Amino acid sequence: MFRSATHRILEDEAAAGRLRAELLGLRVDASLLRVLLLHRKYDPGQPRIPAGQSGGGRWTDGGGTGDGERIRVAQNGPPRPARSTTTTRLGARPLEGTPGQISEWAATRMQADAAVAAVRRIDRDWRPDYPSSLTETIEGETAAERARLESAEARLAELADPDVRGEVLHACVMENGELIGRQFRNANDVTTRTVDRETFWELGSRLIAGAERIDRLPNYDGLRYLRWDGSVFGLRYSRKYDLTIDILGGDELLVVRGTKFHFRRDR
Amino acid sequence: MKNARSEDIEHCIRTNLFEISTDDIGVGICTIVTHGRRRLHLEGAALVEFLRRVVAGLVTGGASPEDPTFVTPENPRGLAHFGADTPEEIADGVVAAWVAKGMPDPDWGDWRFNSAENRAWLEEVADQMRRDAEAKAR
Numbered sequence: 001m002f003r004s005a006t007h008r009i010l011e012d013e014a015a016a017g018r019l020r021a022e023l024l025g026l027r028v029d030a031s032l033l034r035v036l037l038l039h040r041k042y043d044p045g046q047p048r049i050p051a052g053q054s055g056g057g058r059w060t061d062g063g064g065t066g067d068g069e070r071i072r073v074a075q076n077g078p079p080r081p082a083r084s085t086t087t088t089r090l091g092a093r094p095l096e097g098t099p100g101q102i103s104e105w106a107a108t109r110m111q112a113d114a115a116v117a118a119v120r121r122i123d124r125d126w127r128p129d130y131p132s133s134l135t136e137t138i139e140g141e142t143a144a145e146r147a148r149l150e151s152a153e154a155r156l157a158e159l160a161d162p163d164v165r166g167e168v169l170h171a172c173v174m175e176n177g178e179l180i181g182r183q184f185r186n187a188n189d190v191t192t193r194t195v196d197r198e199t200f201w202e203l204g205s206r207l208i209a210g211a212e213r214i215d216r217l218p219n220y221d222g223l224r225y226l227r228w229d230g231s232v233f234g235l236r237y238s239r240k241y242d243l244t245i246d247i248l249g250g251d252e253l254l255v256v257r258g259t260k261f262h263f264r265r266d267r
Numbered sequence: 268m269k270n271a272r273s274e275d276i277e278h279c280i281r282t283n284l285f286e287i288s289t290d291d292i293g294v295g296i297c298t299i300v301t302h303g304r305r306r307l308h309l310e311g312a313a314l315v316e317f318l319r320r321v322v323a324g325l326v327t328g329g330a331s332p333e334d335p336t337f338v339t340p341e342n343p344r345g346l347a348h349f350g351a352d353t354p355e356e357i358a359d360g361v362v363a364a365w366v367a368k369g370m371p372d373p374d375w376g377d378w379r380f381n382s383a384e385n386r387a388w389l390e391e392v393a394d395q396m397r398r399d400a401e402a403k404a405r
Contacts, residue, residue: 101399
């Protein structure tokens with residue numbers, strides 16, 4: 001049966017009225033949320049009315065909606081990690097973070113290793129003064145590495161030798177005339193190498209010594225460093241291979257751009 | 268003039284497709300040109316033909332081309348299109364752009380090839396890195 005035009009208009013008006021009421025409710029909720037945040041009284045554990053129910057998503061005092069419905073706690077526990085949070089197994093224990101945080105942590109540790117090595121070339125028995133770990137999160141580990149780096153840099157300044165000198169690119173990545181590590185399985189490409197964890201850390205700290213962080217490339221999703229000899233390398237997180245070092249600008253004689261180093265995840 | 272052997276071309280395509288399937292970063296023509304020049308000792312027309320056939324093979328294998336000069340907010344990975352995006356059209360377009368620049372050893376970021384799946388993950392990583400940087404700045 002066909003509905004009359006008047007009937008449809010009335011239905012449309014009723015729907016528009018419901019939408020206006022919903023919109024008004026959302027505006028009120030947004031204003032309340034702003035006020036709550038301003039007063040720092042926001043509590044992620046505060047119950048909300050479940051989605052799909054009348055007023056779904058709105059804050060509640062937990063006393064029910066008045067019609068006997070059960071209230072579910074909308075955000076109980078720690079905030080949900082971002083979708084691209086992942087885990088690195090390069091350290092002594094697995095660490096969770098975003099790919100950027102993981103790269104930042106590794107780069108800071110490599111810089112700290114390089115600075116400590118520079119101090120010990122002059123003062124063999126020196127030990128950095130830093131908290132071994134501030135928290136068990138990746139941010140805490142990064143902060144601890146930064147403290148170690150700052151401690152070593154302060155000691156270098158005391159020794160009146162603030163430079164953390166690097167080696168030329170091929171000295172960092174080659175041994176006996178060949179790239180360090182093993183040719184990557186199945187790759188049949190001598191420029192993709194796999195090294196063990198310790199070698200990976202050592203390689204990173206030798207490459208990063210005295211290097212300066214430079215702008216990101218639009219198509220390189222990691223940290224880029226310009227070295228004193230003009231070569232460029234990057235540190236990024238790869239879904240399958242974890243942290244990876246890329247030679248983004250080599251000397252083009254012994255070490256070509258596109259060379260990369262993964263680490264062997266054998267434990 | 269020395270031309271690349273078919274098996275060398277097949278090997279290069281296979282190697283690079285393997286890289287794309289196992290590492291999200293994809294492969295760049297810097298690696299292909301270096302392979303042609305340094306390992307296969309190709310130059311001139313032989314190097315052009317080698318690059319053209321390898322690029323066509325990568326596209327046939329499911330990769331698509333990106334170039335940072337094409338990056339816009341709407342196209343964050345710089346995905347490039349050539350005509351109907353057939354492997355031959357893409358290969359001709361990429362090779363023509365490289366030849367027009369004087370056939371240099373390309374920089375790392377110039378013309379990279381990657382899969383849609385890797386691209387989606389990298390976009391997510393880039394987005395997350397922007398959010399991390401913003402959070403750090405606050």
